[in-house]
Amino acid sequence: xxxxxxxxxxxxxxxxxxxxxxxxxxxxxxxxxxxxxxxxxxxxxxxxxxxxxxxxxxxxxxxxxxxxxxxxxxxxxxxxxxxxxxxxxxxxxxxxxxxxxxxxxxxxxxx
Amino acid sequence: xxxxxxxxxxxxxxxxxxxxxxxxxxxxxxxxxxxxxxxxxxxxxxxxxxxxxxxxxxxxxxxxxxxxxxxxxxxxxxxxxxxxxxxxxxxxxxxxxxxxxxxxxxxxxxxxxxxxx
Numbered sequence: 001x002x003x004x005x006x007x008x009x010x011x012x013x014x015x016x017x018x019x020x021x022x023x024x025x026x027x028x029x030x031x032x033x034x035x036x037x038x039x040x041x042x043x044x045x046x047x048x049x050x051x052x053x054x055x056x057x058x059x060x061x062x063x064x065x066x067x068x069x070x071x072x073x074x075x076x077x078x079x080x081x082x083x084x085x086x087x088x089x090x091x092x093x094x095x096x097x098x099x100x101x102x103x104x105x106x107x108x109x110x111x
Numbered sequence: 112x113x114x115x116x117x118x119x120x121x122x123x124x125x126x127x128x129x130x131x132x133x134x135x136x137x138x139x140x141x142x143x144x145x146x147x148x149x150x151x152x153x154x155x156x157x158x159x160x161x162x163x164x165x166x167x168x169x170x171x172x173x174x175x176x177x178x179x180x181x182x183x184x185x186x187x188x189x190x191x192x193x194x195x196x197x198x199x200x201x202x203x204x205x206x207x208x209x210x211x212x213x214x215x216x217x218x219x220x221x222x223x224x225x226x227x228x
Binding site for chain 2: 033037039045047050051092100104
């Protein structure tokens with residue numbers, strides 16, 4: 001069971017706005033940056049958001065990240081069919097000499 | 112263009128050691144975090160550990176007693192060894208590069224390793 005908690009599924013219709021949450025604790029999200037990954041079917045994960053709300057070059061501005069306290073969110077506006085994928089949050093955790101945590105993942109379905 | 116490629120046996124017997132190598136092209140090993148991540152069938156991503164270009168390592172506490180990650184800068188490669196494997200270690204194994212431990216900007220395509228007799 002992941003220490004970073006995500007909803008197992010989310011859905012939306014094309015053009016809609018969808019948010020995916022990631023809940024943690026003071027030892028991870030509360031005290032460290034949050035990262036978001038997109039894993040399209042059959043592909044390796046792709047870094048979507050780094051340092052809470054920064055987009056790597058090439059990531060559309062339809063994707064945005066935010067963090068408040070021990071929770072974080074990924075928002076997708078103008079939903080497209082190609083956004084159908086698994087989304088994972090990640091963060092450094094300060095406990096047990098420090099390590100990286102991934103959330104359990106959220107499967108986004110575009111209806 | 113940075114590329115990472117995993118290589119190693121696709122089938123490992125229970126109780127044996129899983130060994131994978133990640134070959135890096137398009138950039139040198141330094142100064143990044145070189146990580147291994149896995150995804151068991153039907154499950155989410157699990158961080159295994161990293162080696163920093165200086166040689167320091169950090170491992171998932173749940174796997175720490177069985178994991179060793181090493182780097183060979185002369186070959187631009189880093190490697191994963193996971194000992195005493197069981198069926199629960201069956202997964203797609205990815206190598207990745209990060210500027211921070213959790214900021215993994217480049218990934219290999221992944222390689223499926225099955226643990227079975």
